[in-house]
Amino acid sequence: MRISRLYIAGSAIVSAIIVLLIFVTLIVNSSAAVAANGFHLFTYEWNPAKDQFGVLPMIFGSGAVTIIALCLAVPIGLMAAIFTSEILNPMWRAPVKSVLEILAGIPSIIYGLIGIAFFSVWVGDLFDLQSGRTILTAGLLLAIMILPTIITLCDDALHNVPQKYRETAAGLALYKYEIVKDVLLPIAKADINGAVLLALGRALGETMAVMLVIGSIDRVPEPFYNALSAGQTITSKLGREVAESAFGSVHFSALIFMSLLLVAITVSLTSLTQFYFKQEQRLVE
Amino acid sequence: MSNRSIANTAFVFLSRLATGICGFILVFLIGVIVWNGMNSMNIQFLLSEASNFGASGGILYQIVGSLLLVVMASVLVMPVAIGTALFKSEYITSPALFRLSSILIYSLNGIPSVTFGIFGLIFFVNILGTGISWFVGSIILAMMMLPTIVLTTYQSVNSIPSSYRENAYALGLNKWQVIVKVLLPQSFHGAVTGLLIALARAIGETAPIMFIATAFSGITVPGSLFDPVVSLPTHILALAQQATNEAALQNAWGSSLVLLSLVLVFSVSALLSRLRLKEISQR
Numbered sequence: 001m002r003i004s005r006l007y008i009a010g011s012a013i014v015s016a017i018i019v020l021l022i023f024v025t026l027i028v029n030s031s032a033a034v035a036a037n038g039f040h041l042f043t044y045e046w047n048p049a050k051d052q053f054g055v056l057p058m059i060f061g062s063g064a065v066t067i068i069a070l071c072l073a074v075p076i077g078l079m080a081a082i083f084t085s086e087i088l089n090p091m092w093r094a095p096v097k098s099v100l101e102i103l104a105g106i107p108s109i110i111y112g113l114i115g116i117a118f119f120s121v122w123v124g125d126l127f128d129l130q131s132g133r134t135i136l137t138a139g140l141l142l143a144i145m146i147l148p149t150i151i152t153l154c155d156d157a158l159h160n161v162p163q164k165y166r167e168t169a170a171g172l173a174l175y176k177y178e179i180v181k182d183v184l185l186p187i188a189k190a191d192i193n194g195a196v197l198l199a200l201g202r203a204l205g206e207t208m209a210v211m212l213v214i215g216s217i218d219r220v221p222e223p224f225y226n227a228l229s230a231g232q233t234i235t236s237k238l239g240r241e242v243a244e245s246a247f248g249s250v251h252f253s254a255l256i257f258m259s260l261l262l263v264a265i266t267v268s269l270t271s272l273t274q275f276y277f278k279q280e281q282r283l284v285e
Numbered sequence: 286m287s288n289r290s291i292a293n294t295a296f297v298f299l300s301r302l303a304t305g306i307c308g309f310i311l312v313f314l315i316g317v318i319v320w321n322g323m324n325s326m327n328i329q330f331l332l333s334e335a336s337n338f339g340a341s342g343g344i345l346y347q348i349v350g351s352l353l354l355v356v357m358a359s360v361l362v363m364p365v366a367i368g369t370a371l372f373k374s375e376y377i378t379s380p381a382l383f384r385l386s387s388i389l390i391y392s393l394n395g396i397p398s399v400t401f402g403i404f405g406l407i408f409f410v411n412i413l414g415t416g417i418s419w420f421v422g423s424i425i426l427a428m429m430m431l432p433t434i435v436l437t438t439y440q441s442v443n444s445i446p447s448s449y450r451e452n453a454y455a456l457g458l459n460k461w462q463v464i465v466k467v468l469l470p471q472s473f474h475g476a477v478t479g480l481l482i483a484l485a486r487a488i489g490e491t492a493p494i495m496f497i498a499t500a501f502s503g504i505t506v507p508g509s510l511f512d513p514v515v516s517l518p519t520h521i522l523a524l525a526q527q528a529t530n531e532a533a534l535q536n537a538w539g540s541s542l543v544l545l546s547l548v549l550v551f552s553v554s555a556l557l558s559r560l561r562l563k564e565i566s567q568r
Contacts, residue, residue: 004460004461004464005461007364007368008368008371008372008375008376009372009376010368011364011365011366011367011368011369011372012368012369012372012373012376012386014365014369015365015366015369015389015390015393015431015435016386016389018393018428018431019389019392019393021404021408022393022396022400022401022404022428025404025407025408026400026403026404029407075303076303076306076307077303077307078303079299079300079302079303079304080300080303080304080306080307082300083300083301083303083304084304087297087300087301088304098556099311101552101556102549102552103311103314105485105486105489105548105549105552106314106318106489106545106548107488107489107490107491107518107544107545107548108489108491109489109491109518109521109522109525109541109544110318110489110521110541110544110545112522112525113521113525113537113538113541114314114317114318116525117317117321117534118317144310144314147307147310151307175289175290175292175293176293176296176297177289177292177293177295177296177297178289178293180296181296201395204397205395205396205397205398205399205400206397207397207398207399207491207492208491208492208518208522212522212525212526235397235399235492238399238403239399239492239495242402242403242406242496243495243496247406247407247411248411255403256403256407259399259400259403262397262400263396263397263400266395266396266397267392267395267396269395270391270392270394270395271388271391271392271395274387274391
């Protein structure tokens with residue numbers, strides 16, 4: 001009895017310690033960069049040889065690829081979810097869901113390989129560029145990667161709206177378009193927002209695929225909306241440089257600082273998502 | 286036709302178009318992986334050692350290495366995950382502690398995969414001085430698998446009707462006996478489903494293990510837990526970076542098809558296990 005309680009409390013404590021240990025390790029190891037650079041971390045120059053560690057180009061890159069990905073994936077994903085939930089014969093819903101799950105399970109390194117072999121070549125040819133490894137290519141690839149997540153969560157959100165709303169709306173002789181726009185979407189809004197936030201977190205944290213196709217140049221493009229130039233995201237920077245920098249150096253510490261920023265953003269997004277999904281449950285009751 | 290009817294027709298057309306685009310992407314992705322993968326697929330490729338930096342030879346040891354990593358990770362994570370799920374479901378009484386535990390688990394789920402790799406590099410490789418090894422890779426993968434397994438196990442333990450517990454207590458069983466004789470057998474499928482879902486994700490992960498567990502070439506089966514391994518995802522990464530080399534790219538496609546098949550084995554088993562779970566809960 002005592003051993004059993006020790007086991008259960010022990011494993012809960014181990015789980016909690018793992019989470020805290022990750023945060024503490026990141027904070028401790030990024031402190032050197034903060035001490036050495038202070039607010040100079042938020043500048044545009046990254047040059048370890050000159051002790052310049054400005055993280056803004058990477059933050060810009062992460063933001064840019066994520067925005068491109070969401071702008072492409074959210075409209076297409078939402079429309080496709082409306083089709084699978086409201087128009088498609090319900091008999092087909094289960095197979096469609098299984099296929100989406102399989103798509104979501106393709107490892108990101110394979111997306112990266114497809115990105116290198118096809119997308120970067122297409123973008124390069126289409127816009128007549130020297131290299132097709134651009135911010136746009138990374139955004140396109142990310143859009144495809146988060147599409148299954150968005151479709152399946154939006155489909156759940158719409159499907160969870162009780163049938164009586166549809167029946168009442170149809171009884172008022174509303175068209176399908178009006179039912180979806182004026183009845184279903186407002187009710188499912190919280191869940192759909194949650195889905196987008198979750199996809200946003202995924203897109204920000206994605207490493208391998210982005211790293212292979214973005215071109216890895218640490219500057220904000222000129223002008224800044226030129227998505228056809230190479231860039232760098234926080235994750236691609238980490239993937240490329242962590243192994244090359246010496247442990248304990250300011251360079252290493254600056255990389256950890258970026259990682260800490262990323263974790264802070266994605267963890268708050270995931271927590272926010274939980275808040276959204278919970279709120280919806282109360283609404284349906 | 287009225288304006289309303291036109292809007293409706295346009296709307297239905299757009300949603301069909303969006304679905305069509307998604308279907309096209311699906312066919313393209315699967316088609317590309319299978320078509321290119323089949324071209325380099327043969328028994329020789331599956332059963333021989335990589336040579337010439339992966340550009341020729343096969344991927345036998347990459348497959349073995351990937352499996353070793355996730356099997357060890359499963360062994361490490363299962364006891365902790367089941368204990369944590371039981372703690373969350375059966376022992377927590379204060380709402381504040383419950384919320385804290387949820388926040389911690391969701392935080393762990395929200396941490397990007399590359400961060401796990403960096404954490405492993407700092408904490409295990411540098412501070413504890415373990416070196417780049419199979420064991421460290423498995424520990425980090427186990428950490429990534431933890432939230433998924435805890436959540437699915439928790440759900441299946443928590444959904445057992447309280448009449449089961451009450452009956453067991455009425456028969457004179459103590460809490461631990463209730464857990465071992467009643468709750469765990471009833472929720473076993475939940476834990477297995479969670480493990481399979483987590484495995485399907487873990488085996489394809491590259492970023493967490495590339496700094497801490499894998500070496501690129503010249504390694505067969507690790508001699509001990511503290512030797513580096515080779516793995517499929519990092520092999521694909523290395524080959525993809527020499528994309529101008531036709532032979533390397535060819536082998537990357539072959540490795541991708543094998544990796545995807547492994548992922549599918551796990552995710553289809555998870556699907557089946559979940560269906561069985563549903564059947565049991567409907568009885």
